[in-house]
Amino acid sequence: MVRELLEKARELSIYTAYNTNVDAIVYLNGEMVQRLIDEFGADAVKKRMDEYPREINEPLDFVARLVHALKTGKPMAVPLVNEELHTWFDSHFEYDVERMGGQAGIIANLLANLDFNRVLVYTPHLAKKQAMMFVDKPNLLYPVVEKGKLVLKHPHEAYRENDPIKVNRIFEFRAGTTFKLGNETVTVPFSGRFIVSARFESIRIYTEPELKPFLPEIGEMSDGAILSGYQGIKLRYSDGKDANHYLREAKKDILLLKREKDVKVHLEFASIQNRELRKKVIYNLFPLVDSVGMDEAEIAHVLNALGYSKLADRIFTYNRIEDTVLGGKILLDEMNLEVLQIHTIYYIMYITHADNPLSEDELRSSLELATTLAAARASLGEIRSPEDFKVGLNVPYNERGEYVKLRFEEAKRRLRTREYKVVIIPTRLVKNPVSTVGLGDTISAGAFTSYLALLKKKGTL
Ligand SMILES: Nc1ncnc2c1ncn2[C@@H]1O[C@H](COP(=O)(O)OP(=O)(O)O)[C@@H](O)[C@H]1O
Ligand SMILES: O=P(O)(O)OC[C@H]1O[C@](O)(CO)[C@@H](O)[C@@H]1O
Ligand SMILES: [Mg+2]
Known part of the structure; x- marks a missing residue:
């Protein structure tokens, strides 16, 4: 039928x-998330998560929204409005795949x-x-x-x-991935993606x-x-x-x-x-x-x-x-x-x-x-x-x-x-x-x- x-x-x-756009995809694992949290400190990440930034202006906005998405396992997309962050992203991630987005x-x-x-x-x-x-x-x-x-x-x-060409960064996450946010152990409940959408x-x-x-x-x-x-x-x-x-x-x-x-x-x-x-x-x-x-x-x-x-x-x-x-x-x-x-x-x-x-x-x-x-x-x-x-x-x-x-x-x-x-x-x-x-x-x-x-x-x- x-x-x-x-x-x-x-x-x-x-x-x-x-x-x-071009989707530049990163497959996240627990260690990668842990490194990001440790770079900024769990307290700073949690504080920014509470503030819930609706745009990515600086790296901590990204980390906070990413960790929030991982905790809920929900598909989310947040606009990147600061073009200067390209260098930060490129120094922190290698893209596994580039494909049509x-x-x-x-x-x-x-x-x-x-x-x-x-x-x-x-x-x-x-x-x-x-x-x-x-x-x-x-x-x-x-x-x-x-x-x-x-x-x-x-x-x-x-x-x-x-x-012009537009590159979005896609962070693919998998159910079961774990990391620590301060004293809390987070386990990602569902597989999905977090999108950093370029908005220039x-x-x-x-x-x-x-x-x-x-x-x-x-x-x-x-x-x-x-x-x-x-x-x-x-x-x-x-x-x-x-x-x-x-x-x-x-x-x-x-x-x-x-x-x-x-x-x-x-x-x-x-x-x-x-x-x-x-x-x-x-x-x-x-x-x-x-x-x-x-x-x-x-x-x-x-x-x-x-x-x-x-x-x-x-x-x-x-x-x-x-x-x-x-x-x-x-x-x-x-x-x-x-x-x-x-x-x-x-x-x-x-x-x-x-x-x-x-x-x-x-x-x-x-x-x-x-x-x-x-x-x-x-x-x-x-x-x-x-x-x-x-x-x-x-x-x-x-x-x-x-x-x-x-x-x-x-x-x-x-x-x-x-x-x-x-x-x-x-x-x-x-x-x-x-x-x-x-x-x-x-x-x-x-x-x-x-x-x-x-x-x-x-x-x-
Ligand atoms: N592992 C999977 N196997 C099959 N379908 C899936 C899987 N993961 C997600 N889906 C389906 O894809 C949908 C994702 O849609 P959406 O969040 O709009 O993603 P996107 O905007 O990236 O296309 C989910 O609602 C679900 O129905
Ligand atoms: O909101 P934007 O920047 O147009 O991007 C849409 C995003 O959604 C997708 O089309 C998936 O639905 C991605 O391929 C793309 O990165
Ligand atoms: Mg969709």
Whole structure:
């Protein structure tokens, strides 16, 4: 069933924008964390953890937020705003791997390798190094404007020498890693990643003015669009531009994509530390898109920005299904989304209104496809061909799978869910993943494209 669904999804053409970067990955072990804590002293680290810096301005901010992420085992991302820290990072870490990062980049490579009909990827900054991180597949194209016309080229042929390049540092951590924080012994509860996201002036999230008039044409030639990277917008820039400017442009982009045809748009949410910016992204963009995807830390942050701080704290601390369903319902209704997808370490959930054309079984099969793809990527590091999907089918559901289903049935009984379709599946969880960064993007790409394929089968796309 999921295999056939993947076949169907592969017939689609997808547009994806905006963010790409280089992910420089470090695999953390206990000694490395211990050295960092010892360098600054446990007391200083704890004090800074209490202050909870939302940006990385100096090394101690990084160590404090990293240790906090390790204690909770939650996927977190914190912006690096001080360019001078590159030297500090480079003197402290050797990068084990460099690979394509950014939702748009990861999703483009994934869908291209799965042999989708066509994957059109747009990123406003395409330096040669970045371009070369795109896979060499003929179905992967980048839009350029030549002599007033839209031309589609492979990213390898479309790079611009002088474009800036953005490097994010990814710290992969594994469940069971231990270290001491003063008298306390910390054991990392879940595997995941901590992202130090580069946030510098030179990187902007937008569509170049020459390309913008072609967005309706791009929308028309696509079955769906997956947009992400808004977390990279800064509140203010030294040239006087601000987040309001970029968000207004982002809204125009979505409306332009939908102008000739109501192409379905999925927004992949990512962590936004700054509450003001988070709120702006949610209020400006969520009402314009059809589908949103995010992880458990992100739904908690979103609900917090919408004023549901108690519920947000509960989700962040306990990750209870009942709270996530409640939070999901609130978000679906307040933003009037068609579909909301939440991925967590133990389960993935869809929430739609009751009039969604897909049945609960169909929605579940879309999530099955998503977790199977993520399991394949976690096992292999990369999905290089449609055949790799099979690897995911051999990964068992996580050990809490039955418990997840039980708690979900309980939650459904307790909460009013008649006006909604809520479905949940346990994740297929790889014990020793090659890496975890990008697994959420993989889930969302698999979920959204299979959702579209199912709509198409029903004649409602
Ligand atoms: N070891 C693993 N095996 C399979 N799936 C995993 C594994 N670890 C995490 N996942 C899935 O990946 C998701 C991570 O998503 P997210 O936090 O959005 O990551 P990213 O933003 O880096 O893509 C988790 O919610 C979980 O469903
Ligand atoms: O917020 P940024 O800096 O665009 O980075 C997004 C990060 O999220 C990922 O796309 C994973 O979801 C990473 O590859 C990347 O480093
Ligand atoms: Mg994510």
